[in-house]
Amino acid sequence: MTTTPTTTVLSEPEADAFVAEWMEAWNSHDLERILGHYADDVEYWSPFIAQMAGPGGPGADGRLVGKTAVGAYFAAALGRYPELHFDPPVHVAVGSGSVSFVYRSIKDLTAVETLTFAPGTRTVARAHCHYRAPAG
Numbered sequence: 001m002t003t004t005p006t007t008t009v010l011s012e013p014e015a016d017a018f019v020a021e022w023m024e025a026w027n028s029h030d031l032e033r034i035l036g037h038y039a040d041d042v043e044y045w046s047p048f049i050a051q052m053a054g055p056g057g058p059g060a061d062g063r064l065v066g067k068t069a070v071g072a073y074f075a076a077a078l079g080r081y082p083e084l085h086f087d088p089p090v091h092v093a094v095g096s097g098s099v100s101f102v103y104r105s106i107k108d109l110t111a112v113e114t115l116t117f118a119p120g121t122r123t124v125a126r127a128h129c130h131y132r133a134p135a136g
Contacts, residue, residue, distance in 0.1 A: 007096055007097040007119065007120075008097055008117045008119070008120060008121060008122060009094065009095075009096055009097065010094055010099060010122070011094070012092070012094055015092050015093075015094045015099045016092050018099060018122060019089055019092050019099060019101045020088070021037075022037055022115075023086045023088065023089070023103070025037065026084065026086055027084075027085050027086060029078050029082075029084070031071060031074060031075055031078065034074055035067055035070070035071050035074070037115075037123070037124050038067055038070060038123065038124045038127075039067070039118045039121075039123045039124060039125045040066065040067045041065065041066060041067075041125070042065070042066065042067055042070055042124060042125060042126070042127065043063065043064075043065050043125070043126045043127070044063070044064045044065075044070045044073070044126075044127045044129075045062055045063050045126075045127065045128045045129060046062060046127075046128075046129035047062055047129070047131060048077065048129070048131075049062045049063065049064055049073060050062040052073065052076060052077070052080075059073065081106050084106055086103055086104070086105065087103060087104050088103070089101040089102060089103040090102045090103060090104075095114070095116075097116055097117050097119075098114055098115060098116040098117060099114075099115050099117075100112060100113065100114040100115075101113055105131060107133075108133075108134050109131045109132065109133060109134075110131065110132045110134070111129065111130065111131050112129075112130040112131075113127065113128070113129050113130070114127070114128045114130075115127050116128075
């Protein structure tokens with residue numbers, strides 16, 4: 001891992017290990033373990049947030065800020081999808097201060113997540129989640 005005061009760049013093996021641990025945390029359904037990957041002031045973006053939010057309420061724009069709000073969303077998602085299980089990623093790509101990965105999500109959706117690290121850490125400061133339904 002290369003670290004400067006502003007950027008964390010993982011090696012490919014480090015990125016693979018980070019994503020594997022992230023997925024294992026989700027597959028464990030252990031909320032505290034999942035949240036351990038995220039900064040206290042995390043910004044989390046997902047179209048599922050907007051689907052679960054009330055009109056005009058927090059998250060209606062698909063964005064939540066802060067570990068408390070994100071944790072409540074994660075808890076609701078785990079409650080809604082008790083069978084949630086992520087298979088190992090299809091691809092993991094390293095960015096400058098981030099990692100992106102492609103995997104199969106709930107409802108057989110293709111998911112692409114980009115997790116941006118807080119400066120000099122492996123703690124997620126921003127998460128952008130993208131989904132696409134299977135072709136056909």
